[in-house]
Structure formats: C-alpha cells, structure tokens
Amino acid sequence: MERVTGTILVGRSFKPVRGQVAVEDGQIQAIEEMETASTDIVLPAFVNAHTHLGDSVAKDAAVGLSLDEAVAPPDSLKHRRLSAASRSDLIAAMRQTLRFMRRTGTASCLDFREFGAAGARALREAAAPTALDPFVWGSGDPSVLEVADGYGASGANDSDFHEPRAACKARGAPFAIHAGEPDATDIHPALDLDPDLLVHMVHAEREHLDRVADRSVPVAVCPRANAVLGVGDPPIRALLDHTTVALGTDNVMLNSPSMFREMADTAARFDVTAREVLRMATTAGAEIAGLDCGVVEPGRRAALLVLDGDSDNLAGSVDPVEAVVRRANGLDVKDVLV
Numbered sequence: 001m002e003r004v005t006g007t008i009l010v011g012r013s014f015k016p017v018r019g020q021v022a023v024e025d026g027q028i029q030a031i032e033e034m035e036t037a038s039t040d041i042v043l044p045a046f047v048n049a050h051t052h053l054g055d056s057v058a059k060d061a062a063v064g065l066s067l068d069e070a071v072a073p074p075d076s077l078k079h080r081r082l083s084a085a086s087r088s089d090l091i092a093a094m095r096q097t098l099r100f101m102r103r104t105g106t107a108s109c110l111d112f113r114e115f116g117a118a119g120a121r122a123l124r125e126a127a128a129p130t131a132l133d134p135f136v137w138g139s140g141d142p143s144v145l146e147v148a149d150g151y152g153a154s155g156a157n158d159s160d161f162h163e164p165r166a167a168c169k170a171r172g173a174p175f176a177i178h179a180g181e182p183d184a185t186d187i188h189p190a191l192d193l194d195p196d197l198l199v200h201m202v203h204a205e206r207e208h209l210d211r212v213a214d215r216s217v218p219v220a221v222c223p224r225a226n227a228v229l230g231v232g233d234p235p236i237r238a239l240l241d242h243t244t245v246a247l248g249t250d251n252v253m254l255n256s257p258s259m260f261r262e263m264a265d266t267a268a269r270f271d272v273t274a275r276e277v278l279r280m281a282t283t284a285g286a287e288i289a290g291l292d293c294g295v296v297e298p299g300r301r302a303a304l305l306v307l308d309g310d311s312d313n314l315a316g317s318v319d320p321v322e323a324v325v326r327r328a329n330g331l332d333v334k335d336v337l338v
Helices: 053-058 067-071 077-084 087-103 116-127 142-146 162-171 187-192 206-215 223-229 236-240 259-269 274-281 283-289 320-327
Strands: 002-010 015-024 027-033 041-044 046-052 106-112 135-138 150-153 175-179 197-200 219-221 245-247 304-307 333-337
Touching: 002 304, 002 320, 041 320, 046 053, 046 245, 046 274, 046 283, 053 077, 053 087, 053 116, 067 077, 067 223, 087 106, 087 116, 087 333, 106 283, 116 135, 116 142, 142 150, 142 162, 150 162, 162 175, 175 187, 187 197, 187 206, 206 236, 219 236, 223 259, 236 245, 245 259, 245 274, 245 283, 259 274, 259 320, 274 283, 274 320
Parallel strands: 002 041, 046 106, 106 135, 135 150, 150 175, 175 197, 197 219, 219 245
Antiparallel strands: 002 015, 015 027, 041 304, 304 333
C-alpha cells in the first residue's frame, strides 16, 4: 500500500484535507484525515481537454499568422508541415511533448489527430512508453473509429460530417467538433450534428448558449491559443453558467501544453474562481472522455499530482487551491502518479 501525504484537495469541491491518500494497484483505497508533517499538496492530475499534438513538429512556426494561415485545413502551414514530416520524426516529436506533459502533471489529453487511421496509430505509438494515455479523436474516413476513441471534426463549415457522425452513433463512440472559433457561422450547424463535445465557442451568443444548455453539450475552451491567433476570448463565465466547461491548450505549435500556464491565464483574465478553473483542468476533461480520474476520491484511479508546498515558489501560501491555479508551475512538481 502506497501512501501519499500532505494537504489533499478532495472531491469535486477540492476541499483541503490534511492527511494521506492510500493507494493500491493504481486505485485510491482511502483518504485518511490525520496530522502530518508533509507540506506537499496532492491534487488530481490534469486532463488537457483539447490538444493537437501532431503540431509538435512545428513549434512556434505559426506565431503571427491568422487562424486560416496557421491551422485551417487543408493547406495551412500546420498541414504542410505535418505532410512534410516523416513518420519517425512525427512520433519522436509527439513523444517529447507527451513526456513534458506527464512531467508537468498531466494524466491524459483529448487529442485531435490529423491524417486518419495512420495519424491515430502514430499517436498511440508515440504515447506507448510515456505513461500518458491520450484520448484520440480520429479524423478522415469514419473507419478511423476502428483505432480512435472518437471522431474529431474540424468544423461544420469545412465539410459535411453527417457520415462520421452517423458512424459514431452506430458504434456508440463520441463525436467532437470545433465551433465558433473564427466567427459564429458554424455553431448552429455544429449543434445540428448533436455533438458530444464542442471546442472553442469563442463567438457563442445567447441563442447558441441556450441550445448548448438544452442539450447539455460540454465545451472545451483554449483561451491562450485563441489569444495567439487573435480570434477573441471565449465567454467562459457564460459557458460555465450553461454547461460543463473544460480547459485545453490546443495546438502545440502555438503554445506549450502546460496546464499550469493555461490555468493561470484563465484565472487572471476571466470572471472565474480558482476552484472553477481547477475543475476545468481536471474533473471536466475526465468526465467528457469518460476517464476514471480528475478527482481525488476512494475508488477512483490514482492519477495524482504532488506539488512541493515548501518550494521557493509555493512556501507561505495560505490557500492551496489558489496556489495551484495562480502560482504553481512545473518546477513545483514533486511527483506524478498516472
């Protein structure tokens, strides 16, 4: 039985409890409240709700470009770089990114993988030695669902996605789609596809929010990437008031996939509490993907992030949740159990 001690952020409310987490065979057996000398902070490992890991072959190449120039299919800089990369280079680059993500506290990510079944298989191969298990949104022909966990569509204005949507329903697989990133014109068509996840929703208006709430469609937001591309800020407060909202870092070519940076930026720029942001970075993404992590509770998978509460950065903080969201960074990571 392994025991992880310190201040534990327990349950969906992240209640700080002094004590220990008892772990056996990768599962949380108990949370025991007790006195402890440990200054560590124990919380759920992150679930990054939206990534494009293939972009790891072209980090920072798109800075200063518009959305269409940077990432729009099929001829953007991103797609040209991905097409030019060898399979071995692509796998090596994605593996490096996955290792960084694990070291900085991420247990899983929901990745939109380009180039069909071959792309999905490449990501599986990249992830195999990293102990980070991505949830793979496949693309291209609906047969990609034989190797992907679900289908990820670029946007309703890009193509007709009724066939892959029907394939997902037939298989019981989830369907996700980008919507409302450059403007609002693709949001209603995306909602007409009855998605299981919407990504971005930067330009969501009241009529869209009402439909999202009526159908309980969760949303993944990526505010740093939106800022880099100059498309605007997602209405995070309004989205939270209508549905489940999860936090993602989006294209690796635009930003590092650091959930610490994403949380700090979100907490600083939007009308949200630290607890809401931490839930967006952990519980929400896990629930969207059906993962048994994202919360510290008995019976859950022991996907835990341990921070050194006595680090030069965190020592003296009087609120562990605020410290995690606004102050912590990768240098404070003491251990990651995934």
